[in-house]
Amino acid sequence: MGVRRARAEDLSHVAAIERSAGERFRGTHMDWAAEAPPTGLDEFRTALARGELWIADDDAGTPAGFLLACPLDDALYIREMSVRRDDQGRGLGRRLIEAATAHARAVTHRGVTLTTDEIIEWNRPLYERLGFRVLDEAELSPGLATKLADERRRMPASARRCAMRLDL
Incomplete structure (x- = not known):
């Protein structure tokens, strides 16, 4: 399992990864997220061209996760991070964030930011463990x-959004 910059051929996998990751929200206050339409390919193409889209491959070398980012103010903003449901809990999210953070440092951003649900048990705590x-x-x-x-x-009103930052 490794993390790398995305290639054009990876774009055919992102919607399936996003839908699979959304299944984890079923039965929670964010159940609606499992039904949300996937992010448009144009946004992925733009991030790919900027070098701000990372892929986590599974053991077979197939894309199992992604991190989509863009510059925002003085930081690199994590627009979305998704890992296939069956591959969650294996450290792919952490590795994707580490890759994006290394990039942010290299291009002299002052931080990495994101928005997330503040009460779901696996989002905010993951980011806090990573220093956000x-x-x-x-x-x-x-x-x-x-x-x-x-x-x-x-x-929906059930979403409890917060913003987080990792200072670099």
């Missing part, structure tokens, strides 16, 4: 504040 912290509203950069507000407006 929940941001107070006053700490939000303008772009991150806009993203968080948009998510809170678009998502």
Whole structure:
């Protein structure tokens, strides 16, 4: 299992990975996420061209996870990270975040940011173990504040969104 920069042929796997990862939300307050449509391929193509899309391969060399990112304010923003349901718990998410963090350092971003559900038992705790912290509203950069507000407006009332940051 390894993590690498995405290649064009990997794009044919991302929707299936996203749908599989969404299955973990069934039976939770985020059950709606399992039915959400996958992210559009144009967003993946843009990140691929920027070098801000990473793939985690399974033991057979097949894409099993991805991390999609983009620059936002002074940081690299993790737009989405998904790992196939059967491959979760094997360290792929951690490795994807490590790859994105190394990239952020190399291009001199001052941090890595993301938004996530604050109460689901596996999202926020994973990021906290990796050094991220929940941001107070006053700490939000303008772009991150806009993203968080948009998510809170678009998502069902059951979504409990927060913003997190890893300072570099």
